[in-house]
Amino acid sequence: MEATEFTVELVRKVDDSYPVVVGRGLEKKIVEVAGRGALADRRIALITDSTVEGLISAAIAREFAAAGRPIEVIAFPAGEINKTRATKEWIEDQLIARGFGRDTLIIAAGGGVVTDVVGFVAATFTRGVPYISYVTTLLAAADAAVGGKTAVDTPAATNLIGAFHQPRAVLIDVDRWHTLSPAQIQDGMGETIKHGCLADSEFFEVLEDAFVRRGLSPKDFVDDDDLTSLTARRNCEIKRDFVSSDVFEGNRRMGLNLGHTIGRALEAAMGYTMSHGQCVAVGTALQMRLGERFGYCSAEDVERFEALAGAIGLPYRLPDSVSVEAIMAAMAHDKKGVAGTIRFVFQKGIGDLMVFEGGAYARPVDTQLIREFLAEQSRG
Numbered sequence: 001m002e003a004t005e006f007t008v009e010l011v012r013k014v015d016d017s018y019p020v021v022v023g024r025g026l027e028k029k030i031v032e033v034a035g036r037g038a039l040a041d042r043r044i045a046l047i048t049d050s051t052v053e054g055l056i057s058a059a060i061a062r063e064f065a066a067a068g069r070p071i072e073v074i075a076f077p078a079g080e081i082n083k084t085r086a087t088k089e090w091i092e093d094q095l096i097a098r099g100f101g102r103d104t105l106i107i108a109a110g111g112g113v114v115t116d117v118v119g120f121v122a123a124t125f126t127r128g129v130p131y132i133s134y135v136t137t138l139l140a141a142a143d144a145a146v147g148g149k150t151a152v153d154t155p156a157a158t159n160l161i162g163a164f165h166q167p168r169a170v171l172i173d174v175d176r177w178h179t180l181s182p183a184q185i186q187d188g189m190g191e192t193i194k195h196g197c198l199a200d201s202e203f204f205e206v207l208e209d210a211f212v213r214r215g216l217s218p219k220d221f222v223d224d225d226d227l228t229s230l231t232a233r234r235n236c237e238i239k240r241d242f243v244s245s246d247v248f249e250g251n252r253r254m255g256l257n258l259g260h261t262i263g264r265a266l267e268a269a270m271g272y273t274m275s276h277g278q279c280v281a282v283g284t285a286l287q288m289r290l291g292e293r294f295g296y297c298s299a300e301d302v303e304r305f306e307a308l309a310g311a312i313g314l315p316y317r318l319p320d321s322v323s324v325e326a327i328m329a330a331m332a333h334d335k336k337g338v339a340g341t342i343r344f345v346f347q348k349g350i351g352d353l354m355v356f357e358g359g360a361y362a363r364p365v366d367t368q369l370i371r372e373f374l375a376e377q378s379r380g
């Protein structure tokens with residue numbers, strides 16, 4: 001018999017657009033958003049972590065009950081250490097035991113760990129159910145909330161197993177930032193000032209005015225309505241602009257990795273004892289210093305960045321305790337592309353990115369040059 005072949009025609013047109021709501025006291029707003037269109041008929045599971053559960057789940061459950069739509073709450077132990085396949089499985093078993101099926105609507109309430117693992121549950125539960133993210137940390141508002149990347153960690157690497165699954169809506173409740181520690185605010189500001197560096201000089205100036213000139217503390221910042229809503233909004237808008245033009249990270253989305261080549265390597269070399277936001281601040285500063293040599297930004301730009309990072313309480317130099325070789329090893333582990341080089345994203349002054357030959361948002365830099373540069377930097 002001769003083999004036959006036919007095509008399953010499956011050209012897909014997708015519209016994954018979704019609203020991002022920034023405000024205070026958004027518990028009622030979730031009820032409204034969860035009632036939109038076909039979401040209205042679904043059974044709701046609010047999935048969160050043990051810390052956020054104590055802060056917010058009762059208030060959200062009350063609002064839903066008042067609207068005649070009772071919800072179930074599922075909470076897993078807080079922390080990055082629980083962003084695992086085991087947690088995903090445990091959540092799935094909880095959903096199954098409580099009789100949830102294809103008509104489920106998930107609300108992921110929490111920081112980036114919750115939106116990552118719960119978004120991944122939503123991506124695969126009965127082959128995919130819709131979810132809404134109710135975002136409670138500045139770091140997640142700055143980065144994890146928009147983009148549709150969901151994942152869990154494995155011992156081999158972070159975020160190794162996951163899926164692209166876009167939320168139906170993102171709610172950023174700035175009121176939730178009141179219970180964040182100053183260190184958590186600083187952590188989120190690491191990604192925030194990175195966004196100013198790569199896309200918005202005016203936003204950078206507003207932050208300079210607040211932290212450098214007016215000397216705002218993290219607590220003053222959280223109390224400042226204008227500044228917090230601008231911060232939440234600009235972070236998400238900038239991320240949206242990069243993501244919507246390049247959902248699967250072909251090129252432009254890589255621009256968001258500014259400061260992350262050295263930042264992530266530093267995080268690994270320090271054995272994850274320094275927060276991601278701190279490492280990104282150092283990585284962004286070093287990328288600027290290296291970029292200054294190539295003529296991409298000026299000494300004054302570098303000084304402005306360091307003054308802002310310093311005023312926020314973020315580091316901008318390599319810690320004494322880290323070895324250059326450990327950073328180089330971590331970068332080599334991470335790298336893609338031409339042998340003997342590492343690809344870097346560079347900012348152009350403050351508020352823009354360098355675009356290289358062929359429209360590339362990253363360029364290779366010679367490994368030996370990076371090693372010498374880092375050795376100089378670690379000598380102060």
Ligand SMILES: NC(=O)c1ccc[n+]([C@@H]2O[C@H](COP(=O)([O-])OP(=O)(O)OC[C@H]3O[C@@H](n4cnc5c(N)ncnc54)[C@H](O)[C@@H]3O)[C@@H](O)[C@H]2O)c1
Pocket residue numbers: 049050051052055078079080083110111112113114116136137139140143144145146147148149150151158159176177178179180181
């Ligand atoms: N998907 C993406 O594109 C993306 C982007 C950036 C980061 N991430 C992920 O995000 C995670 C880091 O985000 P995170 O810092 O929000 O993590 P997180 O969710 O673990 O939150 C940090 C801690 O704060 C607690 N918390 C949350 N909200 C709080 C509140 N309002 N008040 C007090 N405590 C609160 C949490 O319970 C947790 O203990 C990482 O896993 C990272 O990989 C994902």
Ligand SMILES: [Zn+2]
Pocket residue numbers: 143191260276280
């Ligand atoms: Zn980051």
